[in-house]
Amino acid sequence: MYLGIDLGTSAVKTVLVDDAQRVIASESRALATASPQSGYYEQDPAQWIEATFVTLDALKASHARALAAVEGIGLSGQMHGATLLDASSRPLRPCILWNDGRSAAECRVLEQRWPALRATTGNKAMPGFTAPKLLWIATHEPEIFAATKLVLLPKAYLRLMLSGEAVEDVSDASGSLWLDAARRDWSDAALAATGLSREHMPRLVEGCAPATTLRRELAQRWGMTKQPVIAGGAGDNPAGAVGIGAIRPGAAFVSLGTSGALMAPTDRIAANPDRVVHTFCHSIPGMWIQAGAILSAASCLAWVAHLFGVTEAELLAPLGSRPRAPSPVSFLPYLAGERTPHDDPAVRGMLDGLSHGTDRAAIVQAVLEGVAFALADCRDALADAGIAIAEADVIGGGSRSRFWLSVLTNVLNVPVHRFAGGETGAAFGAARLGRLAVTGEAIGDVCTRPQRIETFEPDAGLTDAYAERLPAWRELYRPRH
DSSP states (O other), X not given: OEEEEEEOSSEEEEEEEOTTOOEEEEEEEEOOOBOSSTTOOEEOHHHHHHHHHHHHHHHHHHOHHHHHTOOEEEEEEOSSOBEEEOTXXXXXXXXEOTTOOTTHHHHHHHHHHOTTHHHHHSSOOOTTSHHHHHHHHXXXXXXHHHHOOEEEOHHHHHHHHHHSOOEEEHHHHTTTTOEETTTTEEOHHHHHHTTOOGGXXXXXXXXXXXXXXXXXXXXXXXXXXXXXXXXXXXXXHHHHHHXXXXXXXXXXXXXXXXXXXXXXXXXXXXXXXGGTEEEEEOSSTTOEEEEEEESOSHHHHHHHHHHHTSOHHHHHGGGOSSOSSOOSSEEEOOBTBBOTTTOBTTOOOEEESOOTTOOHHHHHHHHHHHHHHHHHHHHHHHHHTTOOOSOEEEXXXXXXXXXXXXXXXHHHTSOEEEETTGGGHHHHHHHHXXXXXXXXXXXXXXXXXXXEEEEEOOOHHHHHHHHHHHHHHHHTOOOOO
């Protein structure tokens, strides 16, 4: 038995997976995000631990025998968050999250201080990454910066609480701007540019490698017969890639979670930081992921559901399974700023084309289309790096909507596929990494592609209609910085 724990932005999801790679049980607990002012997003690390323990306590209550047999644990987590710890490993402040936009000025400072940043990390300095957040802390909260002894990404903090050891995997670390992506090791020059050193960083391992073991007292709490190995794990998107078997070049996929991304595994670095394409190490040795990322995806649907005071299911039900034509309304999904291709933390969302005849369905469809158009921007940025997308698998909560996937296939003009349980892909991928850390099996034997349950094919009429709409949608963007 193996556990996969995904520390997401909106929830912690834990899955229990057997030796035949069947999900025996799953538990989820919601997380709250604070926004002290516009563009600022933070979470209290204590709630990550509480939510994780609640899911494991629930699994013990419902599946005690299976939980007792767990041999390996894999962790997946929201990337880029800055968790600052003191000399006693206590958090000094709330974690600044991946979608926080406060450090735009520090990004410019960082690139000036370290001109080799893009060549070394494969990325452009953006507020979402971890390193600029530390420069912001040094400027605005110098007493906290001075007291900082260890900087951890969210899932590394969870691992610290589970094991007592500070360890990170290279996929998550490559979203910090402190990693030399080609060497898969910390860059001393990058750390020095933010006033830090290796002493402030956790030990690095590959995602499928053993990292540490679960604390004895926690193994006893959950009735485990041995102390399970904890794998290096992965950032949420690399873990999702492992969950759907996207471990080789050509296996592109879309993540429709709180944020969104279009990702392509590669066996070489194909960086395009000028178009805001992200370069991350894969959680598989010798592989990387090139990604176009958008800051708001399924969170846009959650926003409009809150606006209308209904559930997301109630919003989607009247739309049916496929669009007949593009919505007369256009939506920019920049509710928290945007990454690919704009790198603009200050931009905000927009509804355009409203009239007295606009109904709720037109607005909801426009929201889904706006996210799809933003992913088309990611597609084109990847194409500029030499990565052509011929088809794409879809994971994340948004993959449950057949209407949304129909929109996506016609906007991207490629077939898209969904899986059963695609919304828990990152947790399942983490469980696979936990298994590999225990068994040492061949990666390709474990990280197989799950059965696709549905394929969405482009419709020529809709594809042409969306292609015609896309340039006008792009004209709506106006930089605010």
